Amino acid sequence: GELQKxxxxxxxxxxxxxxxxxxxxxxxxxxxxxxxSQDYENAVREGEIxxxxxxxxxxxxxxxxxxxxxxxxxCLTKKE
Numbered sequence: 622g623e624l625q626k627x628x629x630x631x632x633x634x635x636x637x638x639x640x641x642x643x644x645x646x647x648x649x650x651x652x653x654x655x656x657x658s659q660d661y662e663n664a665v666r667e668g669e670i671x672x673x674x675x676x677x678x679x680x681x682x683x684x685x686x687x688x689x690x691x692x693x694x695x696c697l698t699k700k701e
Contacts, residue, residue, distance in 0.1 A: 622632075645675035649686060661693035 636642045652667030668686045 639675075641674045645671045648674065652686065652689060656693065657691050661696050665690055665693045667684070 648667045648671035652664045652671060654663035655661075655667060668690045671686055
């Protein structure tokens with residue numbers, strides 16, 4: 622109960638203290654904005670920056686970035 626909650630709060634505090642974590646989140650969200658506006662080149666760039674800043678962040682967001690990059694890449698190659 623309380624020990625588990627304390628551990629979760631500790632993990633969250635560690636993540637928030639990590640500037641790469643915060644920068645990665647910002648680039649991820651910017652990449653999604655580019656993606657939604659169909660600016661795939663910038664979406665790919667922001668996704669790559671987010672992953673390079675925090676490559677060990679294995680979560681749903683990283684999987685979404687991977688999907689965004691794969692989808693954007695397929696759209697870029699179809700244009701040519």
